[in-house]
Amino acid sequence: MNAAIDPAEITHLAANLRRDVLEPIKERLIGKDEIVEVLGVALTAGENAFLLGPPGTGKSALVSELAGRLHGRSFDYLLTRFTEPSELFGPFDLRRLRDGDLVTNTEGMLPEADFVFLDELLNANSAILNSLLLALNERVFRRGKERVRLPMLMAVGASNRLPEDDALAALFDRFLLRVRCDNVITDRLGEVLAAGWKREQHDPPAPSLDIEDARRLQACVTHVDLTEMLPAYGKLISRLRTAGMELSDRRAVRLQKTIAASAVTCGRTHATVSDLWIMRYIWDTPDQEELLAAQLASVQAEFGGGADDPIPPEGDELQRHPMADHHMESGPDPEQLSRLLDRIADEPQAPASADTLSLVAARLNWVQTDAAREHLQSRVTEIRESIRLTQEATT
Incomplete structure (x- = not known):
């Protein structure tokens, strides 16, 4: 049985999440409140989220804003039909390879990231599919004899289409929450233009939520x-x-x-x-x-x-x-x-x-x-x- 969590801690952490992460993103990205709230729940639950929408609707900007407000390591990649495993998980360590050891150099790659964004997710090919499925579902990276537990808090996938075959449907299934990301309604276009220009004039916001606070939020979920x-x-x-x-x-x-x-x-x-x-x-x-x-x-x-x-x-x-x-x-x-x-x-x-x-x-x-x-x-x-x-x- 898990030890009890102080309700006051949950209240404090939730207030920090809303004040320092969710509300500021809503102010910078007009008309995306719904998506921001879904991503906030996905982050807290430790589950993956999928954004469906055409190019230019702010999918990458949303994820970039969220990742930028976390004091953690992030990894993002635009998948193509030709993406190789080493582009996501890292190449083999050549120094260890000389000694006969197949060890992956994961520095700066997906296995070391707290926050993962995979753009054009459904371009994933069979070469990376099995490793990706395991990483997304069980938070484990396995290659040969290597088996590493991943620190990943959540992954966000994005695409402008839905899966068309069973292999990609299995990948899509790893994203428990799905939300559409469309162009903002015409009535709010002026707000979008003003907010977008303001973002261009200012540096990206400094991280405001400690990664350990995010992990404590996830730990609180099982006590509800x-x-x-x-x-x-x-x-x-x-x-x-x-x-x-x-x-x-x-x-x-x-x-x-x-x-x-x-x-x-x-x-x-x-x-x-x-x-x-x-x-x-x-x-x-x-x-x-x-x-x-x-x-x-x-x-x-x-x-x-x-x-x-x-x-x-x-x-x-x-x-x-x-x-x-x-x-x-x-x-x-x-x-x-x-x-x-x-x-x-x-x-x-x-x-x-x-x-x-x-x-x-x-x-x-x-x-x-x-x-x-x-x-x-x-x-x-x-x-x-x-x-x-x-x-x-x-x-």
């Missing part, structure tokens, strides 16, 4: 009491599986760390149902985002922890995570809802189709554009009738 949120979490996993999402037991167990990390970043020693917000970022394709949001809203309405629950005052131990109600503020994405309706329409005979359609219909009330909302509502009516006819035909 999950009892309160577990019934809701179990229900959510069950409903997502019924709706067609592939969630293995291994992945479901690991996701508990991210929920606990949400509590830790709020300075809490126990998780609540509101901490399930992080489950919106476990999609395999962006089309699943609205399905996740709909199922999560349904579970939170049943177990508490939704937007209608009272929000404790700032500084209270029960403070909600700032992302807990983000989906209510931004509203659903009409395009994603439309794609989700397409999936339901393609499989009207599926057992969960009617239930999923009802959840989507409830989400439509929050669509902010009248024309989009009315169009989606008419599609829901059509699909509901199609499901009814399909059920009648099979009885």
Whole structure:
């Protein structure tokens, strides 16, 4: 049994993380609050995060800002189809090789890094895949007889596409949290330009969070009491599986760390149902985002922890995570809802189709554009009738 962690230490470390790392990054990179919060949870949980988005949307800048605020060693690399293992893990030590020893010189390379960024992750080839999978999943580097435990706190991968074959799907699976990184909305373009020019005029910020503080934050995660949120979490996993999402037991167990990390970043020693917000970022394709949001809203309405629950005052131990109600503020994405309706329409005979359609219909009330909302509502009516006819035909 782990020794107890002082709740005051969790509160102190969480405040430092937010004040010295997360909030300053939000100020320097406009419109990236959502991604910053997801990366903050990934860092605290010791899990890997994946950024999906086209070139020029700030993926590298986000990771650079986060790594730059940690007093630790970082390693970043742009992968190509021709990247060799030595480019990531280091070359063989030629001095030792003369003596017949196959030892890797890892100085300044991935095996010695606390923070790793792999850009264009899905360009990884078979030559580096096995070593990379082991490093990301078990924090171990192995080459020949060498087996080294890695100090890696977290890894961030980025790409403008999703995996297209099984080998890359296995690599993608090592990134537990996934978040889209798109261009900022036009209304905020002026802020983006001003903040970007300001960054050009000033030196990069000095590191502000000690690497040992980050490790202590990760140690706090395993001391979080999950009892309160577990019934809701179990229900959510069950409903997502019924709706067609592939969630293995291994992945479901690991996701508990991210929920606990949400509590830790709020300075809490126990998780609540509101901490399930992080489950919106476990999609395999962006089309699943609205399905996740709909199922999560349904579970939170049943177990508490939704937007209608009272929000404790700032500084209270029960403070909600700032992302807990983000989906209510931004509203659903009409395009994603439309794609989700397409999936339901393609499989009207599926057992969960009617239930999923009802959840989507409830989400439509929050669509902010009248024309989009009315169009989606008419599609829901059509699909509901199609499901009814399909059920009648099979009885």
